[in-house]
Amino acid sequence: MVIEVTVERKEEKKKKKVAWGITGSGDRIVETVEIMKKIKKQFENEVEILVYLSKAGDQVIKYYRLTQALKENFRKIFVEINPNSPFLAGQLQTGKFEFLLIAPATSNTVAKISMGIADSLLSNAAIMGLKAFIPLYIMPSDYKEGVILTRLPNGRNLKLRIRKDDVEHVKKLASMESVTILEKPEEIYQIFQEYFKPKK
Numbered sequence: 572m573v574i575e576v577t578v579e580r581k582e583e584k585k586k587k588k589v590a591w592g593i594t595g596s597g598d599r600i601v602e603t604v605e606i607m608k609k610i611k612k613q614f615e616n617e618v619e620i621l622v623y624l625s626k627a628g629d630q631v632i633k634y635y636r637l638t639q640a641l642k643e644n645f646r647k648i649f650v651e652i653n654p655n656s657p658f659l660a661g662q663l664q665t666g667k668f669e670f671l672l673i674a675p676a677t678s679n680t681v682a683k684i685s686m687g688i689a690d691s692l693l694s695n696a697a698i699m700g701l702k703a704f705i706p707l708y709i710m711p712s713d714y715k716e717g718v719i720l721t722r723l724p725n726g727r728n729l730k731l732r733i734r735k736d737d738v739e740h741v742k743k744l745a746s747m748e749s750v751t752i753l754e755k756p757e758e759i760y761q762i763f764q765e766y767f768k769p770k771k
Contacts (some may be wrong), residue, residue, distance in 0.1 A: 579675050587617045587767070590659060590668045592693040595627025596675040597635060597672070597724075599756055603710070604637050606756040608644045610763050617767040618669070622648040623659055625693050635724045651692035659692060663700035669766055671700050674710035674759060678737040681711045683698040685743040701749055708762055709744065710753040713737040 591607060593600070597687050611620050622645045624632060629650045632638055641648055649657040663671060673680065673693055680694055684707075689695035745752045753759060 586617065587771050588668045589620050589763075590663065590671045590696070592625070592659075592671060592673040592676075592696065593628040593632065593674065594625045594673065594677045594680045594693060595631050596677045597631050598712040599675055599710075600631060600635055603641055603759070604761055605754045608609060608640065610760060611644055612626055613761055614767045615637040617636045618763070619647075620645055621668075623657065623692065623696070624650045625680070625691060626651045628693075630646065636735040637677055643735050654690055654695040655744065657692070659696040660689075660699035663696055663705045664703075668700075668705065670695060670706040670708060670762075672682045672708045672759065672762070673697065674753065674756065676709045678711065678740065681709065681713070681737070682749075684709070684742045685747075701747070704749060706749050706751065708751045708753060709761070710756065710759070711737075711741045711744075714753070715742065741750055 593603075607620065622641060632641065649659075651657075655661075659671075662668060676693075676746055680691070683689070683691065684697045687698060689698045689712035697709070741752060746751050751762075753762075
């Protein structure tokens, strides 16, 4: 005699999704990955973070030996093939993601988005997403005019000049609707708290 036992399972809470884009900037890339690892761990019950690497971003991740860290902490990682592949722009426009985060963002990517040039995966995704009212959070590598120090993979410091022209593109982006400019990786944490912190 076989007795069937029916066990009711609670339907798993569907996680919300965030797209994290990484461009070819090495400035604060190590710090950004560390922050994102902590965010993923803290909010893993609420949100899934999908990683999108530009072609240059993929090179930089390898250069800084961060490939394994991304693979171990993030389930889905995509590398740019062309502006529409993977089809991030379409997924943003159809509401699959809560927002797009690009951190760090090169001056090239910032300039393209500010001028509406959609010829790369992340500039195309940002522009198409903004058209569909999807928020864009972006951390430019060239935030303020002057000289900065950034750290190379070998631990040495590299002195870089931030040009006025690059900063002008950041200012233009900051004036656009649904765009938030981030100055440092630690500010990313606040965004996730605002969106996904469990309500008491």
